[in-house]
Each structure stands twice: as structure tokens, then as C-alpha cells.
Amino acid sequence: MEEQIKKVLLENSQELFGEQIEEKLIQFQQTRREFEGDVTLVTFPFSKILKSKPEEVAGKIGAFLKERMASVKSYNVIQGFLNIVIEDDFWINQLNGIAKESQFGYSEPNSKSLKMVEYSSPNTNKPLHLGHLRNIFLGYSVSEILKANGHKVIKTQIINDRGIHICKSMLAWERFSPVNQKGERETPQNTGIKGDKLVGKYYVEFDIHFNNEAKEIIAQWEAGRFDGFPKEVTAEYQKLEKAKAEKSDDEKAVKEINAKIKDLAKNQTTILRDAKEMLVKWEARDPQVYLLWTTMNGWVYDGFEATYQTMEVDFDKLYYESDTFILGRDVVLEGLEKGVFYRKEDGSVWIDLTADGMDEKLLLRSDGTSVYMTQDIGTAIERFRDYPDLDGIIYTVANEQDYHFKVLFLILDKLGYDWAKKCYHLSYGMVDLPTGRMKSREGTVVDADDLMAEMIGEADKMTAERGHLEGLTKEQIAELNHTIGIGGLKYYLLKIDPKKRMMFNPLESVELNGHTAPFVQYGYARIQSLLRKAKSENIALTAVTKLETEDINLIKSLSRFRNVIDEAANSYSPSLVVNYCFELTKEFNSYYQSINILKEENEALRASRLILCENIGKVIRLGMQLLGIKVPERM
RNA sequence: GGUCCCGUAGCUCAGCUGGAUAGAGCAACUGCCUUCUAAGCAGUAGGUCUCUGGUUCGAAUCCAGACGGGAUCACCA
Structure with missing residues (x-):
């Protein structure tokens, strides 16, 4: 819709403003709840060039749009903000369109370039812990988001198996x-x-x-x-x-x-x-x-492998350090000849990055052996050899290594690899405990298996207390508890902007109310319950024909999904998807409480609402899938 | 010390490509299950957006500085 309005404004710029305006002057934002309207145009930028009051400009544009665009129903102007109301039919058509797409919001699979996402990459001398959980859930989710955005993705890790x-x-x-x-x-x-x-x-x-x-x-x-x-x-x-x-x-x-x-x-x-x-x-x-x-x-x-299975994550390709640790050496020696690097008297090889605001960095020890940086250079080159159409590597690694990756990408660039600028360090903040940083020496490390078991145990308690479990087998209940427990953990770790350091509060993490996965899962289960009942009553869900304001507000939220995926993919940020799922569910819960759906007497409205609910459920499921979180049919 | 990141309600966090009265969740308090799943909903209360300057019609958002917190600067990985 916004695109359409923008187009009309640009095409009729001469007539409206007397000159051709720049595209970036057209700024939309979501209409605040307390005002009537679907799209809001900020008119301050225009008032500047037209040298007239924002209110006047807004009124002029509003009248023009209403006259020229069939789907513009009305408009109002408040303090220089032009709130545009769109015809209900437009939204009803939107919903019918959404209903037709089983993967609504996702782009055509493999329509975009090949990306490699590296995550996990553990040492083989220590079990996985809380820090790995954030890493793994992030990497997995970013992979899924990129796929949904149309990319082909290879999930990988480098296993630190030697040394x-x-x-x-x-x-x-x-x-x-x-x-x-x-x-x-x-x-x-x-x-x-x-x-x-x-x-x-x-x-x-x-x-x-x-x-x-x-x-x-x-x-x-x-x-x-x-x-x-x-x-x-x-x-x-x-x-x-x-x-x-x-x-x-x-x-x-x-x-x-x-x-x-x-x-x-x-x-x-x-x-x-x-x-x-x-x-x-x-x-x-x-x-x-x-x-x-x-x-x-x-x-x-x-x-x-057992831990990854509990986490429900996987990898497409594994790299082992024992295979790759020798790589990079030759490249460094070549770079030495090219003059990118230099040798000290003791035989060690260095790069001088002081001109780029960094330090001198060692690449080969005086005994000729490699360091971590050397290996990473080699591995990156190896990966682009393995996958000639690779369009970038995303490294999911904690922010303590920000400097390392800055240097790595710079060196690759200096060595003349043009793909260096397509490599990205998905840097995430440390996970702190209420007692401070996790320290293995002080025994404050939170073990991944223990934590997951605890989450599932907590879900078990809650499910026994308040679940709707009629007719479920023991296995199905166990599966449900897994879905809730692991989902809750993933949600908790993904809801915060990856870049930021986060506090992990064990008590809060097992909480199942509020901004949590079970909240969203519960919304989904409610919808499925409605749909089961509709089916048993043989209500036909053919097409959306009649809806009211409350319903239409939800359609607007649904139609944002594609943009959310785009943004999440561009910024490598699953937290945007988490927040979207939460807001959509919250809106649905409120709607559910105040509106009759199955009990609606008007049949056209009832069927339309059920289709709306079905699609809200679908979007919740598709959204949660991007986070690696499952949704239950009942809970 | 150099470089980088962060500072928003009691707590955990959104909002940051500048725009309307700064939002959620938790915790606290009030209501709502003879009605589609109350793991829910409606509401009350809670703010010097760390501070000081600057840019702008307009700053939590951009710039500079100060203060506070963290990371990093190994012939470790």
C-alpha cells in the first residue's frame, strides 16, 4: 500500500508540489493506535519545500489521494501527520491473498545467493554450556531466516578437535x-x-x-x-x-x-x-x-550429537580443525612474497596494520607453525574453494573476538580476495548470570544439557497443572513438554538483540507467562482448538467476504510479516521475529477475548473470522519456525 | 593507556534510517472463568531516556565531551 501511495505521489509530483520531489521525502510510519487510519504520511518535509504549514500540505495531499486512489477511503490530519484510511476491501483482498500462500512471507526458495553460516564451533574438551546455547540458537535461527528470505544456506561449524x-x-x-x-x-x-x-x-x-x-x-x-x-x-x-x-x-x-x-x-x-x-x-x-x-x-x-538433537539443530557441513590447521600457511608465505606480510629477524611472520588503526599481528611463529589467524585465513579460502558460488560467510562468534574478525577480514582483503567484504562477523554479547560472568574456575558455568532438562522439567510441572491434555498419550505429553521447555529457552535467548550483552536469570528463564514462547504457543493452540471445533461442526472456510474493524487490524499486522523477515535477514537479527510473534499473539489474545468467532451468528462473518484465525496461526507457526521453535496443536 | 561495544520504569528489555503523549514483560495493586483453552484479558501505578553541550522546525534516536559498565590489544585458542 505504501509503495502504491509513494508511486502516485512521485508520478504526480509536478501537479501537487509544482516540482519533482525526492523519493526520500516521502516518509511513512505506522498510524498510532489512538488515531483513525492505516498508513501515516509525515508531511513536515513537504512543508519545508512548499513553504506552507504542514496541516495545509497534509490536507492537500490527502484530498488528492482520496480522489485518485480507489482504495483510499478517507483521511484526517493531526499536527502535520496525514492519516490515510484504506478501504476494507483492500484488506479483505490482502487476507485472501495471504490465505493462498502456504509459506506466506517467505521468498521463493533459492532465489537468492548462497550463504554459509558458521555457528557452535566447540572445543572437544568441554561440554556445551549456556554461552554455546546463545550461539547455536542464533546461528540456527539466522540460517532459517536467510532461507526464508530466499537464500540458499549451508550451516557449518569448525570443530576444534586438536591441540x-x-x-x-x-x-x-x-x-x-x-x-x-x-x-x-x-x-x-x-x-x-x-x-x-x-x-x-x-x-x-x-x-x-x-x-x-x-x-x-x-x-x-x-x-x-x-x-x-x-x-x-x-x-x-x-x-x-x-x-x-x-x-x-x-x-x-x-x-x-x-x-x-x-x-x-x-x-x-x-x-x-x-x-x-x-x-x-x-x-x-x-x-x-x-x-x-x-x-x-x-x-x-x-x-x-545428543545435545544437538535435544536442541533440534543441525549442520550441513562440518569442518575439523585437524584437517584445516595446516591450511593458510602457504597463503601466508605467498603474501610474504607479495609484500603484504614481513618477516622479523627471528623468522616469525607479521602484518603491520597500524596504518589501519590496528596493531601488528603475528601470522607464523618463529618455528614456522600457524596461529589461529593463519588457520582462519586458510579455512575461509578453503570454503570458497569448496563452494565456488558462495556469496559470503556469516561467523557466529562472541563479541570478545570482534578484533580478531576485523583483522581477519582486513587481511583477506589485503591478500586480494574480493569476497572478503562479504564475510560478516555475527557478533553477539556475553551471557551474564545474576552473579556475574560465568567462570569455569568458580563452577558457575551453566551446562547446556542440565539447563535444557530443567526447562523441560519445568514445562512438565506446568503442563500437569494446567494443560489441556485430554486424549493425549504419554509420548505426546513428553513431546509437548519438550516443545514448551526448549521453545522457552530458545525464545528467552533470542528475544534480545544479538549485539547486546544479556542477563540470564535462571528463575525468569523458566517462567512461562508474559513475553515467552509458551505465551505464543498458547495462542497458537487456542487457534487450533477453534479450527478443530469448526471442522467438527462442518463449517466451510472458503473465502473471506465480510470483516469488521477489529478483524482488519489483525490483517494489517499479518501483512507486516514479509517486511519483518526482510529486516531480520538484513540485520541478522532473530529478535525482530521474536518481537513480531509476540505482538501478533498479544493482539490475537486481546481480539479473542472481545470478539465472537465460532459463536458469531452471521455465517459469512464467522467463516471469514475463522480464516483470519487460521492465517494468524499460520504466521505464528512460520515465524516461530524461523526461531527453531515448534508450536503445539494443544497445550 | 589505545581501540570497540553498552547506559531507557524497581528488574529484564523494545523503540535508535531524527517526527504525534517514550512502550512491553516481570514484580506490585484492581477487576474478569454457568460463555470459542484464564499458560489468557481489561485496568491502576511506576520515567531527568546517565550527564553536559551542539546540529535541527523537531533529539531517547545524529555529533562532541564527561561519567559509569564491559570487551579487546599474546610466538593462547
């Missing part, structure tokens, strides 16, 4: 895992512990032994025993001790020095040396180490 961290778990398992009567060490099979949790347990176990050993070393040093330690280390320690004594009144400085001493001691532990040795063996493909590595990673993948 010192996984060696730590491996070593701890080999060394500290108890042996049962059959002579086996702990496995997911013989303990019943989920694979990722078991490996995580040994990562923690490593850390305990690691810290203890470091403490013992410090105790030895403090007692003045330095036999068996390299001279440099002894010297460094003594230097630090001396510095500490000098700054004994500066608490902060002492703390810093103590941390340095601890790092120094940690580097002298045999357990770390052994883990590093294991990494060297892994890189040399030592068969025994490799077997242990594949076994333990296998456990982790089984564990992650």
Missing part, C-alpha cells in the same frame, strides 16, 4: 582413570556417562593435578631448593621475588607477580611437559596417540 587442550584430557584419562574388574578404564559405555561429559571430567582432572604440581614447585622454590630447574627459570623466579618484595605494599602488583610466578611454575611441571610431548606425537601421527585421540573425540561427538 594441547585435547591432549590434556587424553593424558589425564590415561593416567588417572580408574580400572574396573575387566581391566577397562572408564568409557561412556561402562560408566553411562555422556561422552562429552566424561572427556570434560578428565580435562578438569588434568587441571587439578597440573595446579597441585605447580604449587609443589612454588613451595620448593620458596624453600630455596632449585635443583633440577634450568638456570633461566631460577633466575626469573628470583627476579620476580625481588620485585614482589619491593612492591609489597601494592596489592595489585603483588597479585600480578604471583600470577607470573604461577605461570613460571606451571611451565616446569612434568604433567604439562608430558601433554606437550603427546601433542608432538599426535602431530607425528603416533598410532597409539592417534587411536586414543579418535576414540575420545568419538565419545565427545556422540555426546554433542
Whole structure:
């Protein structure tokens, strides 16, 4: 509608304004509820060029539109705002159009370019936690939104399956895992512990032994025993001790020095040396180490897979760091020849980004090995090779890595890859607990599996208390609780603008009233209940013929859906979809409370309203689908 | 210290391509189930949009500065 009005104004600009006006002067906004009208034109910009009062201009435009456009029913002017009222028939036609499209609001599938969305990308030494949940739900939802917007999408993740961290778990398992009567060490099979949790347990176990050993070393040093330690280390320690004594009144400085001493001691532990040795063996493909590595990673993948299934998310393509960590090296060496990078005397390779307002960044260590940045360069290039028609990668990664991605994209650009500017860092804020930031050392990490189980449990309680469960089997009830619990969690994490840091309040997150998934799901279930009854009463839902103001207001809301998807896709922001679903449902609930639908005596109106409800339900379902949230037929 | 992000009701958040009287949810208080699912609806109360300047007919929104919070600046990932 707005487009039509804009067109008419532009085409008749000479006649109306005496000159050709710029398109951007035509500004629409939603008509505020307290005024009559469907579309509002802001007329201040015109009054400026016409040098007359906004009210006069508004009146002139209003009269003109009413005369020229059949679908303009009337208009009113309030303080320079032209509120335009559209004919009911226009809206009735809109609804009939919406009803015909089973995927209303979505664009033609695969009508736009191919995008890759990366999300999750966990380490294989720790189970997934709350931070991953925000990441995963976001990445999945953005993928669905891009698809609905017409893009072809590849969901991917890079699995951080190699490095010192996984060696730590491996070593701890080999060394500290108890042996049962059959002579086996702990496995997911013989303990019943989920694979990722078991490996995580040994990562923690490593850390305990690691810290203890470091403490013992410090105790030895403090007692003045330095036999068996390299001279440099002894010297460094003594230097630090001396510095500490000098700054004994500066608490902060002492703390810093103590941390340095601890790092120094940690580097002298045999357990770390052994883990590093294991990494060297892994890189040399030592068969025994490799077997242990594949076994333990296998456990982790089984564990992650179970978690992803509970989350109802998936991936189209996996990248493993063990395959990609060597990539990028050659590219960096090429870049070195081209002069993009430079080499320091010790052999390390760097890029100088100071001209771009950034620092110098290391790309290859002096021993020739890669760092994270090098790998990311390689992986990005690999992906564009794997998918030649790829039109950009969206990296779902927390905002602590804003700088990293800024540098990555800049380097790719400097290397001459023109697709670099199509890469986007979907940066999201940290999830805080009421007690502050999650810290693994303080045991405040919220485990993903535990949290999901808790949400489902809470849904279970509420469903038993107030659900409409007549005729549902146990399995169906379990499915319903899953839908409500997981839906609630997704909704809670997605409703906030991704860019912003958010507070996760465990008590509030299991809440099922207000701005929550169950609120929306309940609205949907109510609609389905109406439709079931209509069906059992054999009411034919053929076409929309007659509607009243209250109904038409809802059609206006429905017709916004396509724009919401566009905006959400352009800004990679599922929260826009969440808020839309909430507002639509709220509007429906209010309508439902005050209007007769099934009980409406006028048959044409009753059928029209049922079709309206059916389509509200459809849009709620399609909207929630973009968030990865299911809707129940009854609850 | 440099760079980046954030600051809106008691709490959690919308609104930010400048436009009408700044909105929701939670918490508090009042009503509404013999009537289509009360996980709901209607209402009351709650604001110096951190502060100070600037641009503008018009600023929560744009610009500058201050204050407060966070992130980041590793031969870690």
C-alpha cells in the first residue's frame, strides 16, 4: 500500500508540489493506535519545500489521494501527520491473498545467493554450556531466516578437535582413570556417562593435578631448593621475588607477580611437559596417540550429537580443525612474497596494520607453525574453494573476538580476495548470570544439557497443572513438554538483540507467562482448538467476504510479516521475529477475548473470522519456525 | 593507556534510517472463568531516556565531551 501511495505521489509530483520531489521525502510510519487510519504520511518535509504549514500540505495531499486512489477511503490530519484510511476491501483482498500462500512471507526458495553460516564451533574438551546455547540458537535461527528470505544456506561449524587442550584430557584419562574388574578404564559405555561429559571430567582432572604440581614447585622454590630447574627459570623466579618484595605494599602488583610466578611454575611441571610431548606425537601421527585421540573425540561427538538433537539443530557441513590447521600457511608465505606480510629477524611472520588503526599481528611463529589467524585465513579460502558460488560467510562468534574478525577480514582483503567484504562477523554479547560472568574456575558455568532438562522439567510441572491434555498419550505429553521447555529457552535467548550483552536469570528463564514462547504457543493452540471445533461442526472456510474493524487490524499486522523477515535477514537479527510473534499473539489474545468467532451468528462473518484465525496461526507457526521453535496443536 | 561495544520504569528489555503523549514483560495493586483453552484479558501505578553541550522546525534516536559498565590489544585458542 505504501509503495502504491509513494508511486502516485512521485508520478504526480509536478501537479501537487509544482516540482519533482525526492523519493526520500516521502516518509511513512505506522498510524498510532489512538488515531483513525492505516498508513501515516509525515508531511513536515513537504512543508519545508512548499513553504506552507504542514496541516495545509497534509490536507492537500490527502484530498488528492482520496480522489485518485480507489482504495483510499478517507483521511484526517493531526499536527502535520496525514492519516490515510484504506478501504476494507483492500484488506479483505490482502487476507485472501495471504490465505493462498502456504509459506506466506517467505521468498521463493533459492532465489537468492548462497550463504554459509558458521555457528557452535566447540572445543572437544568441554561440554556445551549456556554461552554455546546463545550461539547455536542464533546461528540456527539466522540460517532459517536467510532461507526464508530466499537464500540458499549451508550451516557449518569448525570443530576444534586438536591441540594441547585435547591432549590434556587424553593424558589425564590415561593416567588417572580408574580400572574396573575387566581391566577397562572408564568409557561412556561402562560408566553411562555422556561422552562429552566424561572427556570434560578428565580435562578438569588434568587441571587439578597440573595446579597441585605447580604449587609443589612454588613451595620448593620458596624453600630455596632449585635443583633440577634450568638456570633461566631460577633466575626469573628470583627476579620476580625481588620485585614482589619491593612492591609489597601494592596489592595489585603483588597479585600480578604471583600470577607470573604461577605461570613460571606451571611451565616446569612434568604433567604439562608430558601433554606437550603427546601433542608432538599426535602431530607425528603416533598410532597409539592417534587411536586414543579418535576414540575420545568419538565419545565427545556422540555426546554433542545428543545435545544437538535435544536442541533440534543441525549442520550441513562440518569442518575439523585437524584437517584445516595446516591450511593458510602457504597463503601466508605467498603474501610474504607479495609484500603484504614481513618477516622479523627471528623468522616469525607479521602484518603491520597500524596504518589501519590496528596493531601488528603475528601470522607464523618463529618455528614456522600457524596461529589461529593463519588457520582462519586458510579455512575461509578453503570454503570458497569448496563452494565456488558462495556469496559470503556469516561467523557466529562472541563479541570478545570482534578484533580478531576485523583483522581477519582486513587481511583477506589485503591478500586480494574480493569476497572478503562479504564475510560478516555475527557478533553477539556475553551471557551474564545474576552473579556475574560465568567462570569455569568458580563452577558457575551453566551446562547446556542440565539447563535444557530443567526447562523441560519445568514445562512438565506446568503442563500437569494446567494443560489441556485430554486424549493425549504419554509420548505426546513428553513431546509437548519438550516443545514448551526448549521453545522457552530458545525464545528467552533470542528475544534480545544479538549485539547486546544479556542477563540470564535462571528463575525468569523458566517462567512461562508474559513475553515467552509458551505465551505464543498458547495462542497458537487456542487457534487450533477453534479450527478443530469448526471442522467438527462442518463449517466451510472458503473465502473471506465480510470483516469488521477489529478483524482488519489483525490483517494489517499479518501483512507486516514479509517486511519483518526482510529486516531480520538484513540485520541478522532473530529478535525482530521474536518481537513480531509476540505482538501478533498479544493482539490475537486481546481480539479473542472481545470478539465472537465460532459463536458469531452471521455465517459469512464467522467463516471469514475463522480464516483470519487460521492465517494468524499460520504466521505464528512460520515465524516461530524461523526461531527453531515448534508450536503445539494443544497445550 | 589505545581501540570497540553498552547506559531507557524497581528488574529484564523494545523503540535508535531524527517526527504525534517514550512502550512491553516481570514484580506490585484492581477487576474478569454457568460463555470459542484464564499458560489468557481489561485496568491502576511506576520515567531527568546517565550527564553536559551542539546540529535541527523537531533529539531517547545524529555529533562532541564527561561519567559509569564491559570487551579487546599474546610466538593462547
